[in-house]
Amino acid sequence: MRPRNWTFYVQLAGFAGFCLFAVAANGWFVWRAVASYRLGDAWLPAVVMGSIIGPIFIILSWIISRLFFKIALRKTKSGKSPAPLEIFPEEEVLVAPIFEAPTGGFLATMAVLTCVSLWAIFAWCYQMYYGLAVTGLNNPVFWGFYITNFVFFIGISHAGTLISAILRIVQAEWRRSITRSAEVITVLVLVFGAGNIILDLGRPDRALNVFLAGRFQSPLMWDVCSITTYLIGSTLYLYLPLIPDIAILRDRAQGWRKPLYELLSLNWSGSHEEREVLEKCIAIMAILVIPVAVSVHTVVSYVFSMTVQPMWHSTIFGPYFVVGAIFSGIAALIIAMAALRKGYGLERHLRAIHFENLGKLLLVMCCLWFYFTFSEYLTTWYGGEPEHMVIFNLKISGPYAPAFWLMAVTCFVVPFGVLVSPLGKTVRGTVIASSTVIVGMWLERFLIVVPTLIRPRLPYTTGGYTPSWVEISLFAGCISTFVMLYAMFTRVFPIVSIWEVREGKEQAEREVVARIRTYFPS
Amino acid sequence: MESLTTSRNGFLRGLLGTLGVFLLSGIGKAWGTAPRDAGHGKRPLKPGEHRWGMVIDLDKCTGCGSCVVACSTENNLALGNPQEASMGRIIRWLKILPSHEGEFPTPKQRLLPMPCQQCDIPPCTKVCPVYATFRNEEGIVGQVYSRCIGCRYCLNACPYTCKDFNWKAPVWPEEMRASFNPDVSIRPKGVVEKCLFCHHRLQRAKEEAVAEGRPLRENDYQPACAEICPAKAIVFGDLNNNDSDAANLSKDPRAFHLLEELGTEPKVTYLKEGA
Amino acid sequence: MEISRRNFFKFGIFSGLTSALPAWAKKAVLTPKEDAPPPMGEESFAYTICGLCPAGCGIRVRKVDGHAVGISGIPDHPTNQGGLCPKGAASLQELYHPDRLRTPLLRRGPRGSGEWKEISWDKAVRSLSEKITRARSGSKIKPLAALTRARAWDIQGEALRGLADSIGKDNFFALGFPKSEFPSDAYERMHGSRRVAFHMSRAKLLVSFGFDWLQSYPSPVEAQMAFAQLRRGPSGDRAEIVQIEPRFSVTAGKADQWVPVRPGTEGLLALILAKQLIANETYDKAFIHAQSRGFEDFKKSLDALSLDDVSTATEVPGKEIRLLAVKLSSLKPAAAITNRGPLLTQMAVHALNALLGNIGTGGVFSGMEGREGFWADGLADQSLQARPPELLLVDRVDPLFLSPSVWKEIVAKTPFVATVSSFLNETALSSDLVLPCHTPLERGHCSFHVSANGSAVLGAAPKAVAPLHETKDPGEIFLALTRALAGTRVPADFDSYVMSHMKKLRAEKLFHESSGGKFWREMSAAASGNPYATRSGKFEFDALTNLLKLQDVKKAREDGEFPLRLHLYAPLAFSFGEGAHLPYLQSVAGPQMQEAWETWAEMHPETASLPGLSDGEAIWVESRRGKIEARARLSRAAMPGVVSLPVGLGYADYGRWAKGLGSNPLEIGEEGTEVRLWKA
Incomplete structure (x- = not known):
């Protein structure tokens, strides 16, 4: 039995807390279903949602319990503390950001970002005090920048978990050095995605009403459930492969980092049994997060497509949004990787082949995105329903035409052109393509949210929308805070998975050769 | 540790058990009793039950705007100012909506007074995440100001765009607070508000009927807009009462609903202009 | 054991969650009842x-x-x-209203500076009566002119008349808003009485000459009621409504037919219609023969008028005029109505009523009992302009807003102006003494x-x-003054x-x-006997015939420096030019274009004549007299060549909701004034 020091109790609390949370979540669905029934409202949505989300939380708590019982509570051979885990010389570059003092450039960047974030916090306080009157929103343009950013950030969040999970499942060996940086994007950006909903609320002080009076017929409630599950799931999915790396850091760290790593490393010693447990958990999580991730952006699109409003009420919005999300997610990942590579000198770990492979994925998503966009707009135009055509014309030739055609260029023409050319194999080429895609995908979200509201179905009221400084500040603040948190993460945890790369070098070659053999007649 | 494991399994089993029991009993109850009507969707009414509705005769209506002002006074609507007007943020539960067709010298114009359409199948109540908007048993679509989180989803889901949002706290000069209708609360900032068919008047009429020990009569309850209309173009009444003017007029050959094709089944009926 | 633990957990989680909430969150979240309305009183x-x-x-x-x-x-x-x-x-x-006047105000700075000294009621009445006494004893010129609003007889007006009578003669005037008045000048000259009773809903055809009657009728509620009656009356008959007007107004939009006409030429159109009726011999010959005087002269005076000329001047196609004449003679009773516009228009339109045999028993118009007792007099302007009084007492009317060109001069020449008003309107702002009065609910x-x-x-x-507040009933003020003066x-x-x-x-x-x-008693207004109070006891065409001789009716169209014509109208929210001080009225001001809280200039896109002027841009509307700012609203329903502006905004004060909002088009001209546009 391991010694009962403070880390044990905190870990126990975490484990127990999560299990209680999982039970509470299940109970919550039951409660809401009963409450709906009592109010004479449909109770089935709560039951359906509960029977999907509930078991997921049970599985998550099962995984946590595995971590707790099989790793943290593991019986060590009596008296012998395990040998400290070592860091090989070629891995020093990966832990350098953690153990070396930050450069002046890094600190300056952080200072600028902090200023932007503080300004955004001021803007938010300003909005809280005066109400949403400080935005450019109006009747009938009830949603604008915040909802656009919500959809955009949730889309970006598909960078990590989904890509990493898919690559893990298909055993793409080149994934090993990029999964971590991807997964961090997911967790951090999701917070900002959900946060934009809070920014958008007229009464953020009543946000908890969605739990206390939640009503599962509302697609917003589906979002709440789906995003919460995704956030918890991807945090866990980020954490699992971190454990061995934290253990490596634990054995070298000094000062305030030491207890943090001791707590989070769960007493990891690197034994074979531990690894088996961990890899099984990771495998389960990889499978679990894929449907959750797909569901997240599907229900985000449902917020729009469940209404009867022209050019929102579309059956392909689910997959269209998911494709767009992965598209922008990969683009964000490429940019993040390029920045890390440049900033921390990781050229040996994040190599051109990684960018090339991601570039290929980006190209595939680019084509898919074009296919969906084309289908969506062609169907609308060919059907020619007057209400839909009003919105269609606003985008194609009306006041939103510049934004629309810029989107077409930045989401398809430029990235497609770059990625099919030899430039697409280079870091620079993929970064150029990715940057335009990020801009284009934001425009796409904006063009979905706003034009439909400008011209409501009844032709009487028409509106216009120009975002105010508050909305722009908060958008800038979200981005700056995200970058800041991302940079801070790289200062505390290795952004390239040390043990996975190591494992790849040690075992993967043999495994791949063996696997390839199974493909052919023996 | 052993006991912990057992209890973990116990949780699971217990939970699934409850879920199952709940499912079965719920379905059983849904079959056994008539579903109540607080959500959305309608049910056949028995005689004597009420289904409040409005008929607006566009042939009589002159677009004078009395209804708009009467509604504003009755419901303590925010006053408005030029800045709000230029931003399209004036809150009016009932609006006169113009539409134009044709050009000089033979243009056509329609002025359409539009309160909440009080749909029988309201698209707005469906999407509310917190039960802040609902359709009550008499068909009136309500709004709970103190529960609304201000997500404005219902405003976007409403194809008629006839709900309003409090972009900021209403500004009331101290003197004007004396004119507040005490039956209607003042909305805080950040919540959605809407036409409730002057529901507070219904409550008062019911209280009076109970106090006098009689059933509610047809004309006991009139919203402010119908009461004030100088052209008598707005007729309000119980659509479930075959003797009421509103019920009869709503079956007039000139009757139509806005965006009928969406299947929202509004309880505000319009009568076409012309003979 | 297990079950109880599960229950314990379930319960514990929720009670824990809710009790862990901070107090403010609990207050906000856990009180789903609506904010309590103020406690209900008696x-x-x-x-x-x-x-x-x-x-x-x-x-x-x-x-x-x-x-x-x-x-x-x-x-x-x-x-x-x-x-x-x-x-x-x-x-x-x-x-x-928070900006109601609460105490009498004595001017301190120069007129219009807005610098006041608050004084007591005693002092105000005393100083005013002293001023009147001094004015009366002093010079030869008119010591006092009392000006009230043109309206029906009421006790406050009676008190003011009593005051005026005690000072002298010909000093009691009433000011109206011509757009919202009956054509009483024509009635007086042709009918013998300024008041004519009429049954609007009897008409089978209602032709309005420039009268946006749904928005500007002197009794707004009755106009809406009459419209509903004409449309879907109890008999099930449906009257035809024709609107002749330069603007596609609310009335024009609700009418069966809109006849766009150049501003100010409605009278011309009425005359040519009269000529058509006469030429077609479809007028009411029996009526003209028995009950009118001067028909032959009138008929002769129309000779100079040709259909083509009128068609050019009014921009109404000749064919449409002919069809309208046929319509007038075939739908009976047909009524022609107009407001108190140019005298020619008033009389020409009323002449049509005579030709249609519309007056008297069974007709739409009839004479009226009780012809006395309506405070309306159109002659105040000229008589006061020629001989400004020593002291002007203005009772709840705003002449500087409604007729700035005339009254600015009168007020400037009057040594002392006292105004009774609930708000600081234009006249009160330029007064020497302002006496705050009750609002109608307090009277x-x-x-x-x-x-x-x-x-x-x-x-x-x-x-x-x-x-x-410490305000007084206007009648109370006048009575106190009378008492102070007459004893x-x-x-x-x-x-x-x-x-x-x-x-x-x-x-x-x-x-x-x-x-x-x-609290009312209803009686018939229609005279039982002869409807005419003229000297001949008949309907008289003479005044119109004389006017036709004097006036060259068909002015050639000028397209010079100022190529556009101004059309003014009063939205119902600002009926009689008042209402801008009430925020609820501001928001219903312009239902057709959803315009509110500003002055908007409605025009056809082709009229805009400014290259690149787009809907919603700020413009200057300039006449020879001055210029005002407005927001251009382009409408394809508008008549080309016409700029339409609403009356009712453009106050310097008048309470916080009207202060500095929009502009007053009466400052730059009246109906038909030539204007041009500038981009602001």
Whole structure:
């Protein structure tokens, strides 16, 4: 039995807390279903949602319990503390950001970002005090920048978990050095995605009403459930492969980092049994997060497509949004990787082949995105329903035409052109393509949210929308805070998975050769 | 540790058990009793039950705007100012909506007074995440100001765009607070508000009927807009009462609903202009 | 064991979650009941007369704890039958307006500077009566001119007339808003009486010449009621409504036919229609023969008029004019109505009524009993412009807003101006003494109104609510002044003055019974005998014939420096030019273009004549007299060559909601003024 020091109790609390949370979540669905029934409202949505989300939380708590019982509570051979885990010389570059003092450039960047974030916090306080009157929103343009950013950030969040999970499942060996940086994007950006909903609320002080009076017929409630599950799931999915790396850091760290790593490393010693447990958990999580991730952006699109409003009420919005999300997610990942590579000198770990492979994925998503966009707009135009055509014309030739055609260029023409050319194999080429895609995908979200509201179905009221400084500040603040948190993460945890790369070098070659053999007649 | 494991399994089993029991009993109850009507969707009414509705005769209506002002006074609507007007943020539960067709010298114009359409199948109540908007048993679509989180989803889901949002706290000069209708609360900032068919008047009429020990009569309850209309173009009444003017007029050959094709089944009926 | 633990956990989690919430969150989240409305007090109802305009609708005021909290129409009242116009519905805002005047104000700085000294009522009345005494004893010129609003007889106006009478002769004037008045000048000259009763809903064809009657009728509620009657009356008949007007107004939009006409040429169109009726011999020959005088001369004077000329001048196609003439003679009774515009238009339109045999028994128009007692006089302008008084007493009317070109001069020449008003309107702002008065809900009423269905209503009701501020009833002010000047013959207080008049009218019972909800007496307005009060006892064409001889009616169209024509109209929200101070009225000002809270200039896109002018841009509208700023609103329904502007905005003060908002087009001209546009 391991010694009962403070880390044990905190870990126990975490484990127990999560299990209680999982039970509470299940109970919550039951409660809401009963409450709906009592109010004479449909109770089935709560039951359906509960029977999907509930078991997921049970599985998550099962995984946590595995971590707790099989790793943290593991019986060590009596008296012998395990040998400290070592860091090989070629891995020093990966832990350098953690153990070396930050450069002046890094600190300056952080200072600028902090200023932007503080300004955004001021803007938010300003909005809280005066109400949403400080935005450019109006009747009938009830949603604008915040909802656009919500959809955009949730889309970006598909960078990590989904890509990493898919690559893990298909055993793409080149994934090993990029999964971590991807997964961090997911967790951090999701917070900002959900946060934009809070920014958008007229009464953020009543946000908890969605739990206390939640009503599962509302697609917003589906979002709440789906995003919460995704956030918890991807945090866990980020954490699992971190454990061995934290253990490596634990054995070298000094000062305030030491207890943090001791707590989070769960007493990891690197034994074979531990690894088996961990890899099984990771495998389960990889499978679990894929449907959750797909569901997240599907229900985000449902917020729009469940209404009867022209050019929102579309059956392909689910997959269209998911494709767009992965598209922008990969683009964000490429940019993040390029920045890390440049900033921390990781050229040996994040190599051109990684960018090339991601570039290929980006190209595939680019084509898919074009296919969906084309289908969506062609169907609308060919059907020619007057209400839909009003919105269609606003985008194609009306006041939103510049934004629309810029989107077409930045989401398809430029990235497609770059990625099919030899430039697409280079870091620079993929970064150029990715940057335009990020801009284009934001425009796409904006063009979905706003034009439909400008011209409501009844032709009487028409509106216009120009975002105010508050909305722009908060958008800038979200981005700056995200970058800041991302940079801070790289200062505390290795952004390239040390043990996975190591494992790849040690075992993967043999495994791949063996696997390839199974493909052919023996 | 052993006991912990057992209890973990116990949780699971217990939970699934409850879920199952709940499912079965719920379905059983849904079959056994008539579903109540607080959500959305309608049910056949028995005689004597009420289904409040409005008929607006566009042939009589002159677009004078009395209804708009009467509604504003009755419901303590925010006053408005030029800045709000230029931003399209004036809150009016009932609006006169113009539409134009044709050009000089033979243009056509329609002025359409539009309160909440009080749909029988309201698209707005469906999407509310917190039960802040609902359709009550008499068909009136309500709004709970103190529960609304201000997500404005219902405003976007409403194809008629006839709900309003409090972009900021209403500004009331101290003197004007004396004119507040005490039956209607003042909305805080950040919540959605809407036409409730002057529901507070219904409550008062019911209280009076109970106090006098009689059933509610047809004309006991009139919203402010119908009461004030100088052209008598707005007729309000119980659509479930075959003797009421509103019920009869709503079956007039000139009757139509806005965006009928969406299947929202509004309880505000319009009568076409012309003979 | 397991089950109890599960229950324990479930319960524990939720109670833990909720109790862990911070207090403010709990308060916000866990109280799903609506914010409690203010506690309900004692409810009561007061029944009175609206008093915001000459119509005299019956209203029911809902009071809680003495505060007026609701207004509705009285269903039995003969004038409004339960309905109210937007202004009536907004009258609570007038009562509770935060910028109401509360104490008498004496000017300190130069006129119009807005620098005032607050003085007591005693001092105000004393100083005013001293001024009047001095003016009376002093010079030869007119010592006092009293100006009130053109409206039906009421007790406050009676008190003012009493005051004016005690000072001298020909010093009591009334000012109206011509767009919202009946063509009484024509009635006087052709009919012999300024007042003509009429049954609007009897018409089978209603042709309006430039009268946007749904928005500008002197009794707004009755106009809406009459429209509903004409459309879907109890008989099931449907009258045809034709609107001849330069603007596609609300009335034009609701009419069966809109005849766009160049501003100011409606009279010309009426004359050519008269000529057509005569030429087609489809006029009412029996009527003309028996009941009119001067027809042959009139017929001759029309000779000079040709259809083509009129068609060019009015821009109405000749074919349309001919069809309109046929329509007029085939649908009976057909009524031609107009407002108090140019004299020629008034008379030409009323001549049409005579030709259609519309006057008298069974017709739309009839003579009226009780021809006295309407405060309306069009001659105030000229007589005062020529001989400005020593002292001008203005009673609840805003001449500087309604007719700035004339009254600026009169006010400038008048040494002392005292204004009775609830708000700092344009005239009050340029006065030397401002006397704050009650709003209508705080006043006692005794008044006489004529309705559009041929009846007259005498109403008498005490005040609905106790006065909110230290203001006075206008009648009380005038009575105090009269007493200070004339002494003993005047009743000691206003209440006994009111009662003495009630007794005279045998109406004291009405006054006392008003709490029961019925405070009026209805009587027929139509004269039982000869409808004409002219010297000949017949309908007279002479005045029109003489005017035609004097005037060259078909002015050539000028397209010079100022190529566009101005058309002015009064939205219902700002009827009589008033209403901009009430925020609820501001938001219903321009229903057709959803325009509110600003002055907008409606025009056809081709008219805009400014390259690149787009909808919603700020422009200057300039005439030879000046320029004002407005927002251009382009409408494909507008008549090319015409710029339409609403009257009712453009006050320098008039309370916080009107202050500095929009502009007053009366500053730059009137109907038909030549204008041009600039981008602002």
